Amino acid sequence: MCSKGWGAVLAAGVLLLAQTPAVARESGPRYDGAEEHYAGSQIALHEGVNVSVGPLYGGEAQTLGHDVSGHQGDVDWPGAARTGAKFVYVKATEGTGFVNPRFPQQYNGSYGVGLIRGAYHFARPDISDGAAQAHYFVDHGGGWSGDGKTLPGALDVEYNPYGETCYGKTPAQMVAWMASFAETYLWRTGRHPAIYTSTSWWKRCTGNSNVFWQNPLWIARYNTEIGELPASWKTHTIWQFSNKGSLPGDQNWFNGTIDRVRALSLG
Incomplete structure (x- = not known):
């Protein structure tokens, strides 16, 4: 099912990797602090947070949701549903x-209280190839089913918490x-x-690649406006606008009503 654009990208990547000099590595990959590496943890650290951002952007054409990790511990899902969340x-996994x-x-x-939920994977391009991490993700909760309550998995690519950006x-x-x-x-x-x-990380680390237009964009920017999008997309699907709130x-x-959230879950 590989698109023509992806095929060319993969072939070029294999050649570049083959030309990269060997580098001495530690005996095993690091995962210290992995439970604190949630979607946006490194973006907030590197790009800052506008603490004045609130939920006023939404209106009738937008649907409120959230994302969680081990950082939050066990979640009070009935309480979360009462605050208006519709998806999560x-x-x-990580690496x-x-x-x-x-x-x-x-x-x-989250499924039990009626939220439409999906899983995400914190990318570690420094320790293994993309295919291996996709398999690991699917095998540990990141799969998808067409039940109308499961979003496609998401790949979280952001600043490296262990070293070079x-x-x-x-x-x-x-x-x-x-x-x-x-x-x-x-x-x-x-x-x-x-x-x-x-957008900032994407420009720096992918050269503002434009080949991922088939993948829904979940953009992180903690401000009153989304601002410029990465070159692969003309519009976003989800905007993570704050790391604080109820x-x-x-x-x-x-970016749409609850019917659009369901449509994404169904494919």
Whole structure:
């Protein structure tokens, strides 16, 4: 199911990786602090937060939701539903060695109160290839089913919490890594994964790639306006506008009514 654009990206990435000099590595990949690496944790650190941002943007054409990780612990899902949340993304995995220990309570609990939920994967391009991480994600909660209550999985690509911003990759290598993840996830589930990122990181680490237009965009910007989007997209699907609020976790607007959220879940 690989698109023509992705095929070219993957071929170029393999060549570049083959030409990259070997670098001495530690005995094993680091996962210290992984439970604190949630969607936007590094974006807030590097890009800042406008604390005045509130939920006034939404209106009738937008749907309020949130995202959570092990950072939040067990979530009061009936309480979250009462605050108006209609959907949620839950961190499932990081790299190929970390599973959110709170994932069952968070993922199944949100489903139990009627929220449309999906899982996301915190990307670690520094430790293994994109295909391996897509398989790990699907095998540990990141799959999809057409039940009308499950969103396609999301790939969280943001600043490296362990070192160099772009995980030691050139823009072409980073694009190839993400294409490998996206193609593998599509093969495993039949759905294009959403991509979570910020415009600043995307420009810096992918060279503002424009080849991921098939993937729904989940954009992070903690301000009163979304601002410029990455070059792959002309519009966003979800805007993570704040990391504070009445809901547990980060706050998001889905760009459409609840019917559009359901449509994305159904594919």
